[in-house]
Amino acid sequence: MKPTIYDIAKLAGVSTATVSKVFNRTGNISEATRSKVLRISRELKYQPSMVASALAGKNTYSLGLLIPDLVNPFFAELARHVEDRAHALGYNLIICNTDNDINKEIQYIQLLRQKSVDGIIVATGVRDDDALKELIHQQVPVVLVAREMSMLAVSTVLTDDFVGGYNAASHLLELGHRRIGLVAESMTVSSSKERVRGCRYALEEAGVPYDDKLLAVSDFSVAGGKEAAAGLLREEPTAIFACNDLLAIGVMQAAKEAGLAIPSELSVIGFDNTILATITDPPMTTIAQPIRAIGHQVVDLITREINGEQVVKQRVVLLPELIRRGSTAARSE
Amino acid sequence: MKPTIYDIAKLAGVSTATVSKVFNRTGNISEATRSKVLRISRELKYQPSMVASALAGKNTYSLGLLIPDLVNPFFAELARHVEDRAHALGYNLIICNTDNDINKEIQYIQLLRQKSVDGIIVATGVRDDDALKELIHQQVPVVLVAREMSMLAVSTVLTDDFVGGYNAASHLLELGHRRIGLVAESMTVSSSKERVRGCRYALEEAGVPYDDKLLAVSDFSVAGGKEAAAGLLREEPTAIFACNDLLAIGVMQAAKEAGLAIPSELSVIGFDNTILATITDPPMTTIAQPIRAIGHQVVDLITREINGEQVVKQRVVLLPELIRRGSTAARSE
DNA sequence: TTGAAAGCGCTAACAG
DNA sequence: CTGTTAGCGCTTTCAA
Numbered sequence: 001m002k003p004t005i006y007d008i009a010k011l012a013g014v015s016t017a018t019v020s021k022v023f024n025r026t027g028n029i030s031e032a033t034r035s036k037v038l039r040i041s042r043e044l045k046y047q048p049s050m051v052a053s054a055l056a057g058k059n060t061y062s063l064g065l066l067i068p069d070l071v072n073p074f075f076a077e078l079a080r081h082v083e084d085r086a087h088a089l090g091y092n093l094i095i096c097n098t099d100n101d102i103n104k105e106i107q108y109i110q111l112l113r114q115k116s117v118d119g120i121i122v123a124t125g126v127r128d129d130d131a132l133k134e135l136i137h138q139q140v141p142v143v144l145v146a147r148e149m150s151m152l153a154v155s156t157v158l159t160d161d162f163v164g165g166y167n168a169a170s171h172l173l174e175l176g177h178r179r180i181g182l183v184a185e186s187m188t189v190s191s192s193k194e195r196v197r198g199c200r201y202a203l204e205e206a207g208v209p210y211d212d213k214l215l216a217v218s219d220f221s222v223a224g225g226k227e228a229a230a231g232l233l234r235e236e237p238t239a240i241f242a243c244n245d246l247l248a249i250g251v252m253q254a255a256k257e258a259g260l261a262i263p264s265e266l267s268v269i270g271f272d273n274t275i276l277a278t279i280t281d282p283p284m285t286t287i288a289q290p291i292r293a294i295g296h297q298v299v300d301l302i303t304r305e306i307n308g309e310q311v312v313k314q315r316v317v318l319l320p321e322l323i324r325r326g327s328t329a330a331r332s333e
Numbered sequence: 334m335k336p337t338i339y340d341i342a343k344l345a346g347v348s349t350a351t352v353s354k355v356f357n358r359t360g361n362i363s364e365a366t367r368s369k370v371l372r373i374s375r376e377l378k379y380q381p382s383m384v385a386s387a388l389a390g391k392n393t394y395s396l397g398l399l400i401p402d403l404v405n406p407f408f409a410e411l412a413r414h415v416e417d418r419a420h421a422l423g424y425n426l427i428i429c430n431t432d433n434d435i436n437k438e439i440q441y442i443q444l445l446r447q448k449s450v451d452g453i454i455v456a457t458g459v460r461d462d463d464a465l466k467e468l469i470h471q472q473v474p475v476v477l478v479a480r481e482m483s484m485l486a487v488s489t490v491l492t493d494d495f496v497g498g499y500n501a502a503s504h505l506l507e508l509g510h511r512r513i514g515l516v517a518e519s520m521t522v523s524s525s526k527e528r529v530r531g532c533r534y535a536l537e538e539a540g541v542p543y544d545d546k547l548l549a550v551s552d553f554s555v556a557g558g559k560e561a562a563a564g565l566l567r568e569e570p571t572a573i574f575a576c577n578d579l580l581a582i583g584v585m586q587a588a589k590e591a592g593l594a595i596p597s598e599l600s601v602i603g604f605d606n607t608i609l610a611t612i613t614d615p616p617m618t619t620i621a622q623p624i625r626a627i628g629h630q631v632v633d634l635i636t637r638e639i640n641g642e643q644v645v646k647q648r649v650v651l652l653p654e655l656i657r658r659g660s661t662a663a664r665s666e
Numbered sequence: 667t668t669g670a671a672a673g674c675g676c677t678a679a680c681a682g
Numbered sequence: 683c684t685g686t687t688a689g690c691g692c693t694t695t696c697a698a
Contacts, residue, residue: 002471004691015669020693027694028667045467050447051393052691054384055674062427062448069413071608076409080402083430092444094395094425097416111425114383115395134378138335222612249612256614275404279555279582281589281614337675348685353677360678361683385675388690 003044011040023048054116062092063302064112064120068100072220073274074244074291078123078145081295089303091118098124106131113140119302121145125189141305143298146289148190155305157297157316161191164287164320165198165241168269171285171322172239173206176331177267180208181237182215183228183247195243195271211235218247225250233258238331239267245276248284252327263329273323282326290318336377345373356381387449395425396635397445397453401433405553406607407577407624411456411478414628422636424451431457439464446473452635454478458522474638476631479622481523488638490630490649494524497620497653498531498574501602504618504655505572506539509664510600513541514570515548516561516580525576528604532574544568551580558583566591571664572600578609581617585660596662606656615659623651 009016014033021027022037040046054060063086067075083093094117096108105124109131112120119141122132129152135142136154144156172180182199185192200210213235216228225247232240233254240255242248248270252262260266262282270277273288297316342349347366354360355370373379387393396419400408416426427450429441438457442464445453452474455465462485468475469487477489505513515532518525533543546568549561558580565573566587573588575581581603585595593599595615603610606621630649 006691016692017669017671017694018667020691021668024693030667033668047443047447049388049449049691051384051387051449052674053693055382055388055676056691056693057674058693060384060448070403070409070416071406071413073404073406073409073608076403076406079428080404080430083403083428087429092427092429092448095412095416095428096420096425097413110380114380115393115425116382116384138378252614253612275406276609276612279586279609280612281585339675349676350678350686351684353675354684357677363683366684382675385690386677388692389675389677390690391677 002049003046005046005048007044008037008041008046011044012037059118059306060116061090062094062115062117063299064094064096064108064117066096066098066105066108066120066122066124068124069097070095072246073276074272074289075123077274077291078295081292082121082299085296085299089299091299091303100125109135113138118306119143121298121302122147141302143302143305145294145298146191148194153313155301155313155315157294157301157318158191159289159294159320160317161194161320162198162201164271164289165195165200166202167198167320167322168195168241168271168287169199169202171324171328172241172267172269173202173208175239175267175328177237177239178208178331179211179235179237179239180214181229181232181235181240183225183232183240183242183251184215184217185220185243185247187217192243199241218250220244220246222246222250222253226254229254230258233260233266237266239269239328241269241271243271245270245272245274245284245286248286248327249276249280252280252284263327264332267328267331269328271320277323277325280327285325285328286323288321288323290320293318335382336379338379338381340377341370341374341379344377345370392451392639393449394423395427395448395450396632397427397429397441397450399429399431399438399441399453399455399457401457402430403428405579406609407605407622408456410607410624411628414625415454415632418629418632422632424632424636433458442468446471451639452476454631454635455480474635476635476638478627478631479524481527486646488634488646488648490627490634490651491524492622492627492653493650494527494653495531495534497604497622498528498533499535500531500653500655501528501574501604501620502532502535504657504661505574505600505602506535506541508572508600508661510570510572511541511664512544512568512570512572513547514562514565514568514573516558516565516573516575516584517548517550518553518576518580520550528576551583553577553579555579555583555586559587562587563591566593570599572602572661574602574604576604578603578605578607578617578619581619581660582609582613585613585617596660597665600661600664602661604653610656610658613660618658618661619656620653621656622653626651 005016098104123145218224218228229251270286277284277286338349431437456478551557551561562584603619610617610619
């Protein structure tokens with residue numbers, strides 16, 4: 001049987017309270033008993049049970065992370081950074097892939113509650129606020145990532161998508177492009193919408209007339225981007241801004257199939273700066289989300305809330321950054 | 334306060350044992366009390382505490398997954414499939430990124446033990462068997478993924494790397510290549526070694542003389558592959574087999590820099606068939622690991638062990654498969 | 667500086 | 683079919 005605090009106490013000739021105290025560094029324990037307890041614990045390979053300590057009122061030191069899909073490199077990278085930071089602060093991460101399916105989300109949230117996780121990080125597109133509201137009402141620490149939802153009393157960290165879209169368009173405009181296609185991920189997701197808005201704003205500012213036919217809406221897959229781009233290409237844009245790297249890759253593929261050279265005949269710019277952007281040919285110019293910073297911030301926010309340090313809910317908006325690579329160039333025609 | 338089984342019992346006018354029974358579907362409960370308990374639970378939004386039930390002797394329904402790095406698409410995909418299967422069977426997944434750092438591994442294993450996870454899936458290159466041996470000795474269910482380590486009494490699921498290497502080389506040979514370069518991930522990792530062995534075996538079988546200069550050893554990054562390939566290219570191979578997709582991408586990049594067209598002047602074949610292989614230009618021919626099947630198998634094995642159904646440790650070897658895409662072609666010179 | 671004892675919320679005999 | 687009761691391993695007053 002696994003040794004318990006009782007075994008240690010008995011062998012060390014002290015009470016379980018004392019053993020507990022040395023492991024939690026609480027109370028005043030003489031150095032003598034302290035080292036004795038530690039020695040015996042080592043001999044028995046004693047490991048305190050977090051299950052028991054959680055039941056006795058302490059934290060579980062587990063966080064839940066709700067994301068759509070780990071296979072999407074953006075979320076894989078986010079998960080990685082979240083896990084890194086969580087681990088550094090003593091927390092473990094329970095990963096939940098929701099596929100943006102509301103039922104899976106609800107199910108996961110319920111499970112996480114049953115496991116008494118200390119907090120839940122939501123990086124998924126929960127349409128249904130109710131599940132979230134309920135969580136918040138039940139005092140479960142929740143932090144949102146990359147999702148605007150200001151009506152709820154919940155901290156959020158996100159990228160400034162509007163600025164990102166603006167930067168993307170500005171870059172293209174600087175290169176002399178005027179006929180700029182747009183592939184959006186979905187117009188119901190606020191991040192995508194903001195990117196489009198930012199882009200449009202830059203165009204207007206530059207006096208470029210708005211053309212509805214230059215906007216294609218897609219899902220967030222390579223195939224979707226390709227299909228959308230195939231349609232867009234008929235409008236003969238000289239550049240295309242895709243709302244994420246996956247879509248941008250689809251765009252690049254469509255361009256190639258249409259016999260258009262990148263960047264000489266068509267400039268393509270993506271969004272996210274995932275690992276994918278570095279391996280395309282040519283390497284992709286993209287708007288970088290500060291994924292690492294996002295992951296760290298979100299963990300810092302939620303742990304502070306868990307520790308009761310944080311009263312004021314806040315929204316942290318991080319700025320994206322243009323990464324120039326080879327998929328954009330000056331307009332040649 | 335969160336409602337407990339006591340609150341439900343009192344309101345329903347029954348004992349806590351009865352409430353416990355209806356939630357666990359154990360014992361015989363009359364339909365009347367059953368529905369009454371359920372109704373009250375719903376009204377109070379009661380959620381059974383898994384922490385308490387775990388302490389009382391049941392499972393935690395959590396599994397630990399040790400992987401090197403979620404940013405590596407192979408492991409992201411593996412994690413996704415493992416999570417899918419685990420979730421389907423009622424388990425949650427705690428992700429641990431070890432960066433193949435032995436200290437992080439040991440630390441994570443210790444944490445997972447303290448959390449009393451029901452089992453640990455190891456997909457990481459633990460050099461130090463001791464940590465594993467200790468786990469096994471302590472009766473913690475452990476299953477290994479993609480790592481040969483037959484000396485330990487532990488179930489393993491892995492791809493037949495030898496056959497994979499053999500298939501890769503055979504494909505290249507069929508295309509007429511005789512001077513085949515090899516980029517290995519590391520010769521100490523058994524999977525990489527086996528892939529190289531399989532490749533060599535096919536070459537020998539075909540009577541192609543062995544040339545030590547055609548083997549380059551690298552790490553598992555794109556940059557590493559590129560560097561290794563740059564060296565290899567001086568030996569003028571007509572085809573290169575890279576031991577994983579990341580390396581293969583590096584090879585493709587090096588080829589491009591050297592002004593070699595793929596596949597007409599250099600054929601490149603990878604291994605894994607991650608999402609990356611579909612987005613290169615040209616799309617990459619690669620040896621597909623059945624990642625999904627691996628993930629499912631490993632979860633099935635470990636849960637069976639958890640449930641005590643499984644006495645015989647076993648090694649499940651899944652066969653890889655050649656995926657022909659555009660990065661390989663018949664030798665042209 | 668240490669210990670006794672009462673929980674934390676649930677389970678599992680066992681008895682009725 | 684239902685209830686009583688003794689834990690599970692740890693934390694935390696409160697006394698000593």
